[in-house]
């Protein structure tokens with residue numbers, strides 16, 4: 095069956111060429127644009143969970159012994175995995191539940207309503223899209239998405255025109271969530287700094303302090319008639335500082351464990367938040383820590399939601415390996431750059447991993 099056409103403006107059509115939710119309901123064979131190359135298709139099931147990915151409790155962070163334990167566990171997790179989960183992190187389960195509910199309500203709105211918030215061509219990739227935010231993408235992912243620029247606050251205020259006014263509490267809850275996750279990010283950046291032997295405020299200052307950016311991306315992965323042939327989200331590393339991800343109980347987030355040449359599925363743990371390191375931490379740590387490749391797989395029975403907060407440097411932040419970590423035996427592996435110059439490197443996709451373009 096041919097995919098259902100959507101009657102919308104040409105601009106909106108560029109980022110919503112076809113509604114993935116509608117395709118899922120039709121349960122027809124996947125349109126060619128969703129078929130991934132054989133080498134990119136899933137190899138590990140969405141619900142076979144890896145029990146080794148570290149789960150770190152942040153309880154006791156304010157006591158010297160608690161902090162020492164947490165810093166040590168974070169150091170090991172960053173070096174070995176580049177991805178870990180945190181519990182006892184201070185973001186309330188109630189707020190996490192409300193964010194999930196609001197996000198689900200948004201995606202359940204009629205397409206005509208969602209499309210009012212479609213990403214604008216040529217602008218910063220925010221707003222609603224289906225399959226991809228990039229209008230020029232040849233291959234699409236099996237997801238619908240909505241994203242917002244949430245910090246710094248002046249950027250958030252400029253972004254409000256793309257924030258839905260229904261469900262009713264959407265904006266209020268998103269602001270509260272953004273602020274709470276930002277507090278957690280500040281704490282984690284302090285812990286990661288300490289784990290590298292740097293002052294607590296080192297990374298936060300390096301990425302622009304209070305002018306660092308935050309983007310929140312909401313992913314809705316519908317059930318998929320042929321999950322083995324596609325992905326909910328293609329493999330990538332995150333170009334920013336760190337990412338905080340909240341997922342529901344279905345499972346689908348996978349990380350690539352390079353030394354085992356294996357994709358492993360992150361176990362959904364109620365109340366936990368998944369943390370993955372972005373490219374900027376790999377570069378700042380001079381590759382002591384890794385920006386992990388990850389992807390999302392889908393399945394034929396259940397829809398899945400993930401709420402993803404990207405902590406990114408300010409566009410003008412001067413990035414590169416921290417000079418304090420360098421020595422004759424550990425010379426800089428990457429050149430220095432202004433963060434705004436990093437994004438074109440990512441979008442050009444000339445190297446498999448973006449940071450390889452900066453290798454000295």
Ligand SMILES: O=C(O)CCC(=O)C(=O)O
Pocket residue numbers: 311313327339341346347348388389390399400402
């Ligand atoms: O949905 C997921 O679990 C992965 C999301 C993700 O990696 C992203 O949005 O960049």
